Ligand SMILES: Nc1ncnc2c1ncn2[C@@H]1O[C@H](COP(=O)(O)OP(=O)(O)OP(=O)(O)O)[C@@H](O)[C@H]1O
């Protein structure tokens with residue numbers, strides 16, 4: 001620690017550059033991670049807010065909520081408790097003259113079931129009358145107000161916005177919660193259908209019907225259109241970025257070490273134990289990486305503060321800490337490579353005669 | 354009492370036709386309390402001799418013994434410890450750590466060798482004698498060549514070594530300082546019973562030596578013993 005701190009103090013510019021580089025790498029990775037988390041959350045925020053464990057879908061719907069329909073017959077044969085809730089999904093384009101159209105997900109709910117009862121409104125009140133809806137805050141950000149009347153697709157029926165909810169996103173689209181009795185009409189369907197799906201807080205909930213199947217929520221989320229592809233794209237990007245930063249940091253530390261080889265030779269000639277040299281090198285890497293990451297964190301926090309709400313970013317502290325820890329380990333790994341050089345440095349070859 | 358003994362040392366550099374025989378069958382012993390001076394022209398093998406004597410470099414053949422123990426039989430850890438505790442090096446160049454101030458050079462030693470160093474008072478006196486006490490907060494890069502050399506000498510003496518190996522310690526010093534350094538090294542041999550070995554082409558130091566060797570084309574011969 002003594003040696004590493006003294007050296008940084010003496011060579012402020014050189015180490016400043018390295019810290020600057022680590023700041024940029026850390027910032028890039030933090031922002032990318034937050035963006036990927038943000039996008040992932042936009043797929044699942046609504047589902048996560050319900051706290052459910054399983055979902056019942058038509059077994060031929062390929063785990064897709066959009067393709068699934070559950071008949072009234074199938075429901076009648078089973079017992080629906082307070083742990084289950086109906087979900088009637090319809091993809092809609094919501095519009096009001098003078099405002100941007102919103103591609104949204106209409107989710108019909110039964111107002112006495114737990115999803116409708118537990119909606120966390122940020123403004124207004126829950127839907128009561130059949131043509132009332134509660135919508136995601138995205139509508140508010142785009143200029144919609146409480147009391148606004150919206151229409152879906154080309155239908156003429158008007159629905160009144162009576163409340164806003166936060167984080168109601170399903171598959172990147174804002175959610176419109178409304179009465180399930182309107183769902184079939186909005187979906188332009190006729191038939192003996194009760195819902196698109198039934199979600200349950202009970203992992204083992206089953207309907208006594210051959211045409212439906214129960215899926216775990218994790219399984220259902222992984223099959224959301226595009227979700228897995230997006231996530232693996234981001235995971236690979238972040239993974240490659242980590243590997244590239246490992247190489248960049250390692251190369252920098254290597255060059256740095258080569259430049260300092262004379263210093264190590266002097267220390268070795270003086271008989272300073274290798275342990276001291278190794279711990280000086282490792283602690284120096286940790287100091288550089290950690291201080292770089294602290295600054296990157298500050299930058300990320302500032303970014304989070306000034307970023308417009310429309311950009312999907314989610315600053316998940318545990319995930320970002322894990323990424324930060326990964327970078328520290330990366331730095332340590334990078335500094336382990338030159339250690340071999342330090343241990344093998346031949347004092348004579350550099351000190352000369 | 355013999356402290357450092359080199360027996361039948363040969364050192365070759367390079368291979369094939371470019372192979373050079375730098376040290377030729379050298380036998381050398383240094384006793385505690387003695388100042389040994391090895392004089393030779395540039396390229397004669399002085400630095401090679403000194404670094405082999407201090408275990409920084411291994412001879413092609415022959416043995417180096419410290420207090421009767423062959424250096425070859427020591428682990429690299431033991432060699433580090435030996436250099437730290439028993440040997441003081443004043444090297445021809447790069448003797449100091451560039452990013453530590455003069456004060457911190459000593460502080461570093463204290464961190465790895467906690468005992469049996471000079472007391473603060475003795476260090477103060479030594480720095481005074483060498484005329485560098487007011488340079489304590491300077492970095493080596495801010496010192497002249499001669500000042501650097503004097504700090505390196507103080508640094509080598511700080512651990513109270515059994516053996517002091519110095520390579521051209523007076524190259525950048527004026528005659529007054531040469532006398533001062535000569536006296537300090539002589540005092541060191543007498544007072545602390547240290548074996549002092551200086552390699553140099555500076556004939557001004559012969560006055561302070563107990564034994565003077567000459568090295569020429571890798572061959573060493575005793576010139577004078579008091
Ligand atoms: N690592 C090496 N590889 C090849 N040749 C070397 C090496 N080190 C020294 N030599 C050669 O060995 C000879 C003696 O070198 P050495 O450094 O011991 O001389 P010196 O007496 O200290 O000279 P000076 O007074 O200039 O410091 C020189 O001819 C030098 O070129």
Ligand SMILES: [Mg+2]
Nearest residue numbers: 353399400445
């Ligand atoms: Mg030399």
